[in-house]
Amino acid sequence: MEDMTFVLFGATGDLAQRKLFPALYNLYIDGKLPNNISIVGLGRSESSNEDFQSKVEHSLHAFSRRAVQPSSLQGFLSKFRYCAFDATHEESYRHLHELIESRENELDIPGNRVFYLSVAPSLVEVITSNLHTSGISQPEGWKRLIVEKPFGSDLESSQQLNMKLSKTFNEEEIYRIDHYLGKPMVQNLETLVLANPALESLLDHKQIANVQITASETVGVEGRAGYYDKAGAIRDMVQNHLLQLVMMTAIYLPKKITAEEIRAKKMEIIESIRPIPKENVYQNVVRGQYESGEILKAPVVGYKDEPGVHESSKNDTYFAARLYIDNPAWDGIPFYIRTGKRLKQKSTRIVFEFKNKLDESDGEGITPNLLILEISPNESISLQVNMKDLSSNRFEPVCINFSTNSKGQPEAYELLLFDAMLGNAAFFAHWKEVELSWKWIQPILEAFQEDLLPLASYSAGSNGPEEANQLLLSDQFKWW
Ligand code: BG6
Numbered sequence: 001m002e003d004m005t006f007v008l009f010g011a012t013g014d015l016a017q018r019k020l021f022p023a024l025y026n027l028y029i030d031g032k033l034p035n036n037i038s039i040v041g042l043g044r045s046e047s048s049n050e051d052f053q054s055k056v057e058h059s060l061h062a063f064s065r066r067a068v069q070p071s072s073l074q075g076f077l078s079k080f081r082y083c084a085f086d087a088t089h090e091e092s093y094r095h096l097h098e099l100i101e102s103r104e105n106e107l108d109i110p111g112n113r114v115f116y117l118s119v120a121p122s123l124v125e126v127i128t129s130n131l132h133t134s135g136i137s138q139p140e141g142w143k144r145l146i147v148e149k150p151f152g153s154d155l156e157s158s159q160q161l162n163m164k165l166s167k168t169f170n171e172e173e174i175y176r177i178d179h180y181l182g183k184p185m186v187q188n189l190e191t192l193v194l195a196n197p198a199l200e201s202l203l204d205h206k207q208i209a210n211v212q213i214t215a216s217e218t219v220g221v222e223g224r225a226g227y228y229d230k231a232g233a234i235r236d237m238v239q240n241h242l243l244q245l246v247m248m249t250a251i252y253l254p255k256k257i258t259a260e261e262i263r264a265k266k267m268e269i270i271e272s273i274r275p276i277p278k279e280n281v282y283q284n285v286v287r288g289q290y291e292s293g294e295i296l297k298a299p300v301v302g303y304k305d306e307p308g309v310h311e312s313s314k315n316d317t318y319f320a321a322r323l324y325i326d327n328p329a330w331d332g333i334p335f336y337i338r339t340g341k342r343l344k345q346k347s348t349r350i351v352f353e354f355k356n357k358l359d360e361s362d363g364e365g366i367t368p369n370l371l372i373l374e375i376s377p378n379e380s381i382s383l384q385v386n387m388k389d390l391s392s393n394r395f396e397p398v399c400i401n402f403s404t405n406s407k408g409q410p411e412a413y414e415l416l417l418f419d420a421m422l423g424n425a426a427f428f429a430h431w432k433e434v435e436l437s438w439k440w441i442q443p444i445l446e447a448f449q450e451d452l453l454p455l456a457s458y459s460a461g462s463n464g465p466e467e468a469n470q471l472l473l474s475d476q477f478k479w480w
Contacts (some may be wrong), residue, residue: 003036003109010118011041017059018356023413025060032418043087052082060080073476082348087123093134102150111140112314115381117147125164146175146420149240155438162431169389171431175420180241182412182429189248205329208396210477212336212351215243218295223383225308232316237339243437249350250325259426286320286456286467289340293460300460314455317341320468342460348375351480365395370480379404
């Protein structure tokens with residue numbers, strides 16, 4: 001890997017502490033960082049390099065997946081420098097520029113620069129335009145921009161944001177992070193069929209009755225009400241993570257193709273998701289909000305009583321939808337997607353339900369065959385089949401389970417940071433994917449805003465609103 005400078009905007013924030021420093025550290029101990037890398041952390045408060053390095057160390061002790069090794073710690077920390085920074089101040093960019101250049105000279109780094117923006121969306125534009133005017137983003141080598149979600153808050157704002165970013169960075173230089181694309185099981189989806197001829201016939205679409213994608217969480221708003229009460233599940237989870245999972249699930253790749261071709265295929269998929277016109281949203285989408293309840297036997301308050309949430313908030317903490325992909329492969333096969341906070345369990349999974357040739361009249365207890373891909377918190381692939389219990393003469397579902405050894409697997413941010421530093425954009429969202437996702441979401445957002453569908457309620461700790469069950473029941477299916 002080429003030597004480079006890695007500039008982290010938002011280095012005193014939560015994401016940096018919990019994910020980015022530990023990811024960089026684990027890459028370092030695996031020998032996956034460049035020999036010479038200068039890491040510059042930026043934050044609003046004043047701090048010395050030493051204090052900043054000890055904050056980095058603290059985050060490793062708290063959040064690294066592997067224990068901190070005393071022998072590697074100093075070498076790692078010595079790569080970090082801190083720069084107090086005000087995104088709207090020209091002076092700040094001058095200081096930053098000087099620091100970057102002096103470290104490049106010191107370490108003999110050939111002007112390759114990565115800019116990681118882990119900042120409030122409102123700062124993205126001002127930072128990128130100042131990077132340009134200050135000359136920081138015109139290095140002698142290459143430059144890359146890594147940007148966190150949310151990428152806009154609707155179709156128009158995302159288009160504007162992209163237009164502004166593209167004044168400083170080309171599409172090939174922009175790495176839009178969707179951390180779901182860094183999850184090992186999601187990365188495995190591209191080779192699922194390719195590497196498993198047995199699954200190729202199993203996943204032949206003619207056999208599939210429906211596909212279900214679930215991302216359920218037990219956590220609530222976790223002190224992020226300021227953001228979440230405006231975003232809702234639809235912007236926080238659906239526009240990005242769930243639609244990326246739909247694309248990754250639907251690509252079906254029996255032959256090896258390049259990273260660019262994968263991205264092109266994903267774009268074809270998102271482009272062929274049938275639009276849901278605003279007037280029909282109520283027939284295909286369920287939005288919900290949690291009431292008080294119990295999570296793991298502990299009482300929790302309802303959404304409206306969460307600190308920072310408006311008492312009459314109609315924000316969605318739950319979202320479910322039925323969608324169709326209008327291409328020959330998936331013609332007529334419904335995809336059901338759902339996500340929610342304060343649900344019974346933490347689980348992200350994809351379930352393929354197979355067509356059932358038999359029903360209860362052929363044998364008591366018959367259930368459809370399922371192929372279940374658990375993405376997190378555990379990774380596994382299981383196949384649910386029917387076996388007859390000869391003592392009761394009933395069919396019982398039996399699960400053949402292949403659990404992967406997720407211990408020791410790199411975390412999403414490790415894989416994504418490594419790819420971005422290498423210049424491999426396969427698991428980052430292309431602008432077209434983002435734009436088309438917003439296009440699909442937009443009428444639903446408008447239906448929410450105009451109150452064209454009711455806000456269902458569900459108890460914290462439940463499986464979500466009853467209306468979401470009805471959505472599948474109307475097609476004679478149920479959630480798995
Ligand atoms: C983030 C959302 O993108 O993903 C959070 O902003 C959500 O609200 C999180 O909790 C879920 O990620 P994971 O990896 O825990 O499924």
